[in-house]
Amino acid sequence: MQPFLFVPWVWRDPSWLTDPDTARGDDRDTGADDARGAAGTGRRPDVGLIGYDVEATDGGIGKVDEDNAEVPADCLMVDTGPWIFGRKVVLPVGTVRRVDHQERKVHVDRTKEQIRNAPEYDPDDTDHDGHRRRTGDYYTETYRLVPPML
Template sequence: MSENVWAYHATVDRITDVDLSGYKVEAVDGGIGKVDKHSDEAGSAWLVVDTGPWIFGKEVLLPAGTVSGIDVEEKRIRVGLTREQVKDAPEFVRDEHLGNPDYRQLLGGYYGIIPQRWL
């Protein structure tokens, strides 16, 4: 995927100073939800996506390295993942996992093994 799954790819036109909250998030095979929260911290960027009714209102944390494109005009973010990959990701519980280095390592391992073809 990338050397650092927590950093945006150089090919992603990341616009700074833009609040991504509310942006629609699309996997390669369909929508997965909307951005609820995000961090742009260098080398530690991520999105918390509320999947709504798609997977029973579950939230998922996606490292910035999973992002394949951002369309500011359409307020849409594309990720180089399938819906199944998002659904099968390690469970995210905001109060337990946000800022937890062990969870971050677990996610980095999961998303770090996604084949290049999804990007």
């Protein structure tokens, strides 16, 4: 049996980023030429997801935060609100199982507990590469232990 290969920083399905109802004639750029965004153009493929509810496998965890632009385009900043004392968490886009544009929900394939135990996001931490490495290692390990429920 082959181990499950998890790449935390790549969208599983770039079509999730395009909302066909709002992409037509809308000035907002919700689509993407590249699943990771168009490097150097300032385009963020995930900008259309701001405000969407985020659902773990065992319930809601918060919303995609308006400060999402503070993290790389291959991450989603989620404001957990009162769920874990107003903490913001960064989820690699590879955790996204599907996006429902009609209901404005992003479904991730990790549990609340797995997300709660992820490395904490600290906006004042200047070691962005270290946080990215710790987050990537953490989620890669959770996939090795418990593959996603597709």
